Amino acid sequence: MEVVCVFVYMKKELVSIDGSQGEGGGQIVRTSLTLACLTGRSVRIENIRAGRSRPGLANQHLTCARAAGMITSGTLEGDHKGSPYLQFSPGEITGGDYRFDIGSAGAASLVLQTVLPALFFASQPSTVTVTGGTHNPWAPPFDFLERTFLPRLKEFGFVGDLELIKPGFYPAGGGRLQIEIQPADKHNLKMIDRIQPKDIKEVNALVYTLKLPAKVYQLQRKLLLESSLPIENLRHVEIPNAEGSGNCVMTEIIADDHTTIFTAFGQRGKHSSKVIKELVEITQPFLNSPAGVDRYLADQLLLYMALSGAGRFTTNQIYNHCRTNISVIQAFLPVEFKMEEISNAFKISCASREPNQ
Numbered sequence: 306m307e308v309v310c311v312f313v314y315m316k317k318e319l320v321s322i323d324g325s326q327g328e329g330g331g332q333i334v335r336t337s338l339t340l341a342c343l344t345g346r347s348v349r350i351e352n353i354r355a356g357r358s359r360p361g362l363a364n365q366h367l368t369c370a371r372a373a374g375m376i377t378s379g380t381l382e383g384d385h386k387g388s389p390y391l392q393f394s395p396g397e398i399t400g401g402d403y404r405f406d407i408g409s410a411g412a413a414s415l416v417l418q419t420v421l422p423a424l425f426f427a428s429q430p431s432t433v434t435v436t437g438g439t440h441n442p443w444a445p446p447f448d449f450l451e452r453t454f455l456p457r458l459k460e461f462g463f464v465g466d467l468e469l470i471k472p473g474f475y476p477a478g479g480g481r482l483q484i485e486i487q488p489a490d491k492h493n494l495k496m497i498d499r500i501q502p503k504d505i506k507e508v509n510a511l512v513y514t515l516k517l518p519a520k521v522y523q524l525q526r527k528l529l530l531e532s533s534l535p536i537e538n539l540r541h542v543e544i545p546n547a548e549g550s551g552n553c554v555m556t557e558i559i560a561d562d563h564t565t566i567f568t569a570f571g572q573r574g575k576h577s578s579k580v581i582k583e584l585v586e587i588t589q590p591f592l593n594s595p596a597g598v599d600r601y602l603a604d605q606l607l608l609y610m611a612l613s614g615a616g617r618f619t620t621n622q623i624y625n626h627c628r629t630n631i632s633v634i635q636a637f638l639p640v641e642f643k644m645e646e647i648s649n650a651f652k653i654s655c656a657s658r659e660p661n662q
Contacts, residue, residue, distance in 0.1 A: 320346050320636055324353035324389075327629030334366050335419045336608065336630055338373040338393060340637040342423035343612070347394040361387040365411030365437070369419040372405050376420055376427075400427030400488065407437030410478030412444030417484060422608055424486045425463050431486040439473045439480035440513070440553055442570040445601065447472075447482060448511075448555060449566045454605055456564070457598075461609065462494040474515055475570070477549025497606055497616035500652060502595035503560040507537045508588075515544040515551040521577065525554055528581040534588060554580055556588045565591065565599050594621035596650040603653065604630055611640045614657035619650040627653075 322337050334350055341348040354360045362370070367384055370391055374381050379395035405416055413435035424431045440446045445454065447469045455465055464487040473480015510529050512522050522541050529536055534556060544551070552571030557564060569584035571577065591599050596619045598606065603620035604627045610616035611634045623644060631642045643654050 317344070317346050320348045322348060322350045322633060322636060324350045325355040327632060328625045329356045329629070330354060330626070331363075331366050331369075331415070332626060332630055333633055334362070334391065335369050335415060336633045337637075338369055338419050339422050339608065340634065341393050342373055342377050342379075342395050342398055342420075343426060344637055345395060345397075346637065347392065349390065349392040351390050353389050353391060355389065359387075361389050362391065363411065364407050364409045365415060368405050368407045368411065368416050368435075368437075372403070372416055372420050373423070375403060375405075376401075376423060376431075398423050398427045400424060400429035400431040400486070402432045404434045405436070407435070407478070410438040410441060410473065410475045412441040413437040413439055413473070413480060413482045414441075414445045414447070414450055417450070417482065418445075418605070421465065421484070421486065422612065425465075425489040426491070427486075427488055430488060432483065433486065434470075434481060434483045436479070436481045437473060438475050438478045439469060439471075439482055440551065440568075440570070441475045442572070445605070446553065446566075446568050449568065449601065450482075452557075452564045453566045453599075453602055457499075457602065457606065458609065460495065461497055461613070463489050463609065472515070472544050472547045474513075474544070474547065474549060474551025474553070475572075477547075477551070479548035494613055496613055497610045497618060499597035499618040501597055503563065503597060505592070506559045506561065508535050508592070509538040509540070509557040509559070510534070510536045511555040511557060512539070512541050513544060513551070513553045513555075514541070515547055515549070517550055517552055521552060521571070524577045525581060528577060529554065529584075532581060532585050534585055534592075552580070554584050556584060558588070558592065563598075565602070567591070567599070591621045594650050595619070595648060596621040600624060600627070603627060607631060607642070607653075607655075608634060610655045611638050611642075614640060615655060617652060617654040619647070619652050621650055623651045623653070
């Protein structure tokens with residue numbers, strides 16, 4: 306199927322977004338900023354995170370907004386901590402060397418998520434360095450980006466090489482990610498098409514610990530091997546030279562042409578049994594399903610599928626975060642998503658539609 310970059314054809318009027326819709330989180334802000342960059346359309350987001358215990362913009366969202374402003378020489382209104390609204394008017398996307406510091410343990414991956422799609426369509430390569438949390442319970446960790454997300458993008462024509470310069474676990478942060486981004490060839494992008502059942506080769510596990518007693522790993526290892534997960538290999542990585550303390554456990558599902566990473570995080574006062582239980586509960590449904598991609602990657606691929614104007618994949622679960630992301634994308638781009646349940650999985654497809662004249 307021919308791939309067409311639909312954002313090229315959009316009108317430039319202001320887009321108004323309700324930041325409290327659906328899931329009501331920061332993803333609404335990030336997706337809106339990204340699509341404003343790509344379409345050249347100004348956006349105003351109201352009621353940002355209105356239902357949260359601390360509503361409005363947090364450090365992480367401010368970094369995303371200022372990063373979008375920097376890569377396009379755009380203008381921002383309402384870009385201060387706690388602000389319930391944000392207005393962004395982008396200029397032209399410009400590649401280059403960019404450095405962003407969240408100033409907290411906020412997720413570095415989510416800042417990358419904001420600028421990466423736009424910089425793929427810059428006219429020159431870019432290097433982006435983000436300081437903050439590289440392993441944060443509320444965002445994709447470095448390992449997911451490196452081994453699950455970016456390899457899939459490369460299949461479709463989007464090339465980025467990611468490096469973990471320094472780990473930064475929540476709540477201390479202080480980590481650093483760096484990515485080298487190559488401009489995509491708009492005329493040679495491939496359609497996202499992952500609807501075939503996966504052929505799993507092996508399931509492995511990894512335990513990260515940072516400045517924690519050895520007994521934490523020993524208990525988590527025991528619990529993992531006693532769980533329902535068919536783990537073949539289990540590795541322990543003690544993180545050196547990082548701030549604070551931290552812990553997370555990961556499953557690594559290796560299929561014929563794809564690796565899927567799931568993560569659960571340990572925190573102060575959270576028993577290891579609960580950590581492992583969480584990991585099992587997000588991993589097992591994917592193992593039991595014929596889905597081509599996991600629920601987290603599904604959410605990440607939506608925007609790239611929309612930019613191509615067509616695509617399809619199957620996933621094991623559709624949740625509110627995904628539905629909200631689709632709503633924001635459709636507010637900017639002339640595309641239509643469809644969802645249907647098929648054979649213990651969900652199929653999400655995207656097709657372009659005629660933009661409003």
